[in-house]
Every structure is written in structure tokens, then in C-alpha cells.
Amino acid sequence: MLTASFNRMAAAILVVTSLASWFSYHVARNLVLHKQEAQLEQSLVLAKRSITTEIDRFRSLPAIVGEDARVRALARDTSPEAIDAANAYLERIVEQTGPADLYVLNAAGLTLAASNHATPQSFVGHDYSFRPYFRDALVAGNGRFYAIGVTTRKPGYFLSSRIDIAGARPVVVVVKADLSPLEAAWAAAGVRIAIADRAGVVFLSGDPGWKYRPLQPLADQMLERLLQERTYDGVDLGRAEPISSTASRSADTSVIMPGADRQLIAKFAPLQPDDWQIVAAADVRQVDMIGALWAFAVFAVGLTTGAIFYVLRQRRQLVRMRLRQGELLERMVAERTHDLACEIDMRKRTEEELRQAQQGLIHSEKMAALGRMSTAIVHEVSQPLAALDATLATAGLLADQGRRADAGERLTKARDLVRRMQRTVKHLKTFARKDVSEFEVLAVDSVIRNVLELASPRSKAMGVDVDVAAGKVLAVRAVSVKLEQAMLNLLLNALDAVQDRPDPRVRIESRRIGEQVEIAIIDNGSGIAPDLRERIIEPFFTTKLTGEGLGLGLSIATTIIKECGGAIRFEDAEEGGTRTVITVPAANDAELRLEAAQ
Numbered sequence: 001m002l003t004a005s006f007n008r009m010a011a012a013i014l015v016v017t018s019l020a021s022w023f024s025y026h027v028a029r030n031l032v033l034h035k036q037e038a039q040l041e042q043s044l045v046l047a048k049r050s051i052t053t054e055i056d057r058f059r060s061l062p063a064i065v066g067e068d069a070r071v072r073a074l075a076r077d078t079s080p081e082a083i084d085a086a087n088a089y090l091e092r093i094v095e096q097t098g099p100a101d102l103y104v105l106n107a108a109g110l111t112l113a114a115s116n117h118a119t120p121q122s123f124v125g126h127d128y129s130f131r132p133y134f135r136d137a138l139v140a141g142n143g144r145f146y147a148i149g150v151t152t153r154k155p156g157y158f159l160s161s162r163i164d165i166a167g168a169r170p171v172v173v174v175v176k177a178d179l180s181p182l183e184a185a186w187a188a189a190g191v192r193i194a195i196a197d198r199a200g201v202v203f204l205s206g207d208p209g210w211k212y213r214p215l216q217p218l219a220d221q222m223l224e225r226l227l228q229e230r231t232y233d234g235v236d237l238g239r240a241e242p243i244s245s246t247a248s249r250s251a252d253t254s255v256i257m258p259g260a261d262r263q264l265i266a267k268f269a270p271l272q273p274d275d276w277q278i279v280a281a282a283d284v285r286q287v288d289m290i291g292a293l294w295a296f297a298v299f300a301v302g303l304t305t306g307a308i309f310y311v312l313r314q315r316r317q318l319v320r321m322r323l324r325q326g327e328l329l330e331r332m333v334a335e336r337t338h339d340l341a342c343e344i345d346m347r348k349r350t351e352e353e354l355r356q357a358q359q360g361l362i363h364s365e366k367m368a369a370l371g372r373m374s375t376a377i378v379h380e381v382s383q384p385l386a387a388l389d390a391t392l393a394t395a396g397l398l399a400d401q402g403r404r405a406d407a408g409e410r411l412t413k414a415r416d417l418v419r420r421m422q423r424t425v426k427h428l429k430t431f432a433r434k435d436v437s438e439f440e441v442l443a444v445d446s447v448i449r450n451v452l453e454l455a456s457p458r459s460k461a462m463g464v465d466v467d468v469a470a471g472k473v474l475a476v477r478a479v480s481v482k483l484e485q486a487m488l489n490l491l492l493n494a495l496d497a498v499q500d501r502p503d504p505r506v507r508i509e510s511r512r513i514g515e516q517v518e519i520a521i522i523d524n525g526s527g528i529a530p531d532l533r534e535r536i537i538e539p540f541f542t543t544k545l546t547g548e549g550l551g552l553g554l555s556i557a558t559t560i561i562k563e564c565g566g567a568i569r570f571e572d573a574e575e576g577g578t579r580t581v582i583t584v585p586a587a588n589d590a591e592l593r594l595e596a597a598q
Contacts, residue, residue, distance in 0.1 A: 040267040041280075051182065066171070086112070090102045100154070102174070103115065104174075105134060106169070111128065138172065148231070157177045160172050394410050442475065471509070477584075482560045486568075491521055494523040
């Protein structure tokens with residue numbers, strides 16, 4: 001009787017334990033599988049963000065490079081001098097911004113200039129009209145394409161922009177970005193992530209065994225198109241073994257990808273605008289192993305529990321089970337409390353890091369603005385320093401000759417120059433404190449004299465005598481140092497314009513029109529092209545091909561005059577050249593006399 005009861009109890013325990021083990025296996029496997037899917041989704045998000053960030057670094061670079069006069073000149077001038085200037089410019093841009101290569105194609109797809117012009121693998125002279133990025137740029141204005149370089153044999157992501165030039169055929173600027181650092185990062189992190197093109201061919205992967213293999217067998221038509229475009233030049237895609245014959249490209253579900261030695265769980269995500277697919281995969285064997293461990297644990301616990309249930313009395317067994325449940329609950333509460341404390345501490349650290357990062361960004365932006373301001377300030381201080389040096393040297397000679405009165409006059413002028421530099425440098429402090437400079441009533445002829453004095457070393461070196469038209473005494477309401485700074489920038493531009501003229505002439509005129517005073521700086525240089533008059537005041541725009549200046553002078557002058565309530569315009573001079581006109585609010589003579597009396 002006892003034996004039969006024992007056998008029935010043992011059989012029941014065995015059946016229940018086996019069912020529980022089977023159920024535990026599937027539950028644990030599904031839980032781990034879902035967790036693995038969540039990790040794969042997170043990997044997809046991070047990979048997509050890193051790829052997008054890396055590409056966005058160079059997405060606008062072709063269009064920006066195409067705005068440079070040296071690149072645009074290639075549409076009309078393919079002389080060795082023009083090509084050398086463009087080559088040097090492209091090489092410098094690559095050194096500063098970091099893409100792999102940068103080059104310019106003509107409308108027929110022939111390379112005119114390239115950043116690697118001085119290397120054995122130079123692109124200059126090569127025809128890339130068969131590349132989709134060239135055809136797309138000519139038709140749509142922009143193009144993008146990932147491929148192995150037919151010249152360098154190095155893969156990269158090509159971004160192109162069509163540059164339209166009035167009266168000439170367009171050129172195409174192409175930048176080649178190197179995405180291989182992403183592969184190295186994935187491989188170092190041990191993450192199985194890959195990117196496949198619209199044909200399903202993997203071209204970036206943390207697993208070297210996946211690279212240049214199709215996710216699924218390629219159709220003959222698709223294989224032929226890849227060969228014509230030479231996308232993976234040097235790779236025999238026809239003999240490449242597909243990664244899986246059943247891999248789906250759905251972004252909503254996970255799929256099992258059978259392989260030769262293992263099965264992988266994979267998730268896919270689209271990446272636009274290139275119609276790429278990001279693949280994140282993980283080994284399924286780990287999931288099965290965890291499920292088996294859970295099943296074994298449940299089976300062992302079931303057998304142990306059955307033996308205890310059979311041996312001990314029901315009452316003692318219930319007490320022990322309640323004690324175990326209480327201990328388990330307390331442990332869970334303690335673990336959860338610890339997890340919450342860790343989470344709170346982590347959030348506090350994250351908030352502190354975000355606050356520090358925000359302060360750092362604010363400081364960096366302020367320093368960048370101060371740096372741009374310092375460029376103009378240093379330019380303005382350098383000339384008074386030269387004048388100060390010459391004045392002090394003259395004062396010393398006069399003192400040696402016993403001409404104390406003349407020496408004193410020179411020292412007075414030196415003090416005026418020092419005060420002028422102090423006022424100029426004060427603008428830098430004013431900008432840092434965000435203070436507003438005070439307006440004052442100024443005599444126009446006094447401002448012109450100060451500007452001529454600052455520019456005199458340059459004009460004398462060029463042999464140009466700046467002519468100032470005599471007229472009625474005029475007064476304006478503006479900030480003295482800022483108005484002088486703007487006029488000095490414009491006067492130096494005029495001197496630059498007549499530098500190569502056989503009969504250089506620069507003239508300054510002033511007159512009052514209504515409530516405005518016009519100050520005109522006239523030169524007989526080559527003038528400004530009509531299509532450039534609206535662009536020359538843009539920051540960093542310059543027509544100088546020698547690398548002089550940053551293209552900030554006119555932008556700074558325009559900003560200063562606007563702060564004074566005025567404006568700047570550019571006109572053609574009657575005898576050729578440019579007539580630059582500054583208009584500022586006028587002040588009446590009574591205000592000028594009152595200001596002088598104070």
C-alpha cells in the first residue's frame with residue numbers, strides 16, 4: 001500500500017516536474033529572447049545615430065566648397081594656375097575638416113582638381129561619369145553613393161553637389177567620407193552590426209566574415225547593375241556566399257538567420273535616404289543555454305520539493321514554505337530598494353554631468369564669439385602700434401637735438417595713439433560684458449583725420465595720397481571708435497583695390513542729405529561685379545585667391561554701421577572703380593559745439 005502510494009506520488013511529482021521544466025524552458029527562453037531583441041533594437045538606434053552623425057559631418061561640405069571662387073573659376077578657366085590654386089585649396093580643406101578625399105568634376109565627369117593631387121593615387125584626370133553620385137548631382141543637384149574607390153581601392157561614402165555658374169557649364173564637387181572607423185568601433189565593442197545597401201550587400205560590418213556578402217542570393221539583374229556601376233570593384237559578388245537564405249528585411253519582427261555553424265537572431269532597421277538596411281544580430285545558442293539552465297533548475301527544485309513533501313508532514317512543509325516565501329520577499333524588497341538607490345544616484349550624476357556640459361557649451365560659444373571679435377581688434381591695434389613706434393622714435397631724435405617743444409608735441413601724439421588703442425581694446429571687454437557703447441556727437445572731419453592717420457603707413461608704402469574733399473563742417477551721432485573702425489576697414493579695402501593700378505587714386509567725400517550724412521570712399525580699382533555686391537558682406541566670403549584675410553572685414557564694418565543706425569552700399573564710380581557710401585544719422589552744429597565745450 002505504502003509502495004503503491006509512493007509510486008503514484010513519485011510518478012505525479014515526475015510528471016509535474018517535467019511539465020514545469022518544459023514550461024520554464026520556453027518561458028525563460030522567450031524572456032531572454034525578448035531581452036535580446038530589446039538590446040538589438042538599442043544597438044540599431046545607436047548604430048543609426050552614429051552613422052547619421054558621421055555622414056552629416058560632411059553632408060554640406062560639397063556645397064560650401066563650391067562657393068569658393070577658386071573652385072567656381074574651374075568652370076571657365078582650366079589653366080595650370082587655376083588648377084593649382086584649386087588643388088591647394090581642396091588639400092587644405094581636407095587637412096582641416098578630415099574627409100578622406102575632396103575633388104571637383106567637370107560636366108563630363110572628368111576630374112579637374114583633387115585634394116590628393118600630389119599622391120600616386122591622384123584623382124586628377126580620371127573619368128567618373130559612370131558613378132551614380134555624378135549622374136544624380138547633374139540631374140537633381142545632389143548625389144550620394146557608397147562604393148569601393150576604383151582608383152584608391154578604398155571604400156567610402158561619396159557626397160556630391162552640383163555648382164551652377166552663370167554663363168558656364170556646372171561643376172560637381174565630391175567629398176569622400178571614410179566610414180571604416182565605425183567598423184572598428186563595432187568590432188572593439190563585440191557587437192555584430194552590419195549595414196547593407198539597397199541590393200542587400202553588406203559593406204560595413206563589425207564581423208569581418210560578413211563584409212561584401214549579400215544577405216540573400218542576388219538576382220542576376222541586380223548583380224549586373226552592381227558590376228556596371230563598379231560599386232564593389234575588385235569583389236566577386238557572383239561567388240560570394242549569402243549570409244542566410246531566409247533572412248527577412250522586416251523592421252518590425254526578429255528573424256532567425258541559419259548559418260553553417262550557428263543560428264543568429266537578427267533585427268533590421270531602414271536607413272534613409274540611401275535605402276540602406278542596418279542589421280543587428282546575436283547568437284541564439286546563448287538563449288537556448290539559458291533556457292536549458294532554467295529548465296534544469298526547475299526540474300531539480302521540483303524533485304527536491306517532492307521529496308521534502310513526501311518525507312515531512314504537511315504542516316511542517318507549509319511552515320517552511322511560508323518562511324521561504326517571506327525570506328524571498330524580503331530579499332526582493334532589499335534588492336529593489338538597492339536598485340532604486342542606485343538609480344537615484346545615477347540620475348543625480350547624470351543631471352550634474354548635463355549641467356556641466358551645458359555650462360561648457362555656453363563658455364565655448366562665448367569664447368568663439370570673442371575670438372571672432374579679436375580678429376578685427378588685433379587688425380585695428382597693429383597699425384596704431386606701428387604709428388606709436390614711429391612717433392616715439394621721432395620724439396627721441398627731436399629730444400637729442402634739443403627740440404623739446406617738438407618732442408613734447410610728438411609725445412602728445414603718442415599719448416593720443418595709446419588712448420586710441422585703449423578705446424579699441426575696450427570694445428573687446430565691452431563685448432564680453434555685453435555692455436552697450438554710448439553714442440556721442442562727432443565731427444566727420446575729425447573722424448576722417450583719425451582714419452587717415454591709422455591708414456597712413458599702408459598708403460605711404462603704396463605711394464597713394466588719399467584725397468579728402470573739403471566741405472562744410474558736418475556732425476554725426478555715432479560711437480567714435482566703432483565708426484573709425486568701419487571706415488578704416490573700407491579705406492584699406494579701397495587701397496587693396498588700387499594696389500596694381502598704374503595711377504592709383506583714392507578719394508574721401510562727405511555731405512549731408514536730409515537727416516543723414518554720407519561719407520563716400522572712392523577708388524579707381526577694378527570694381528565689384530554686380531552679382532557679388534549682395535554677397536561681399538557675408539561672413540567669410542572673399543574674392544582674394546592668395547589666402548589673405550578671412551572675408552570678415554566688410555561683414556564687421558556693415559555690422560558696426562548698423563549698430564550706429566546707418567547703412568553701407570556699393571556703387572560704380574564715374575571714372576571706374578567702386579564708390580563705397582556710409583550713411584549715418586546726422587547731428588546739428590549746436591550739438592557739436594556743445595559736445596566740444598564739454
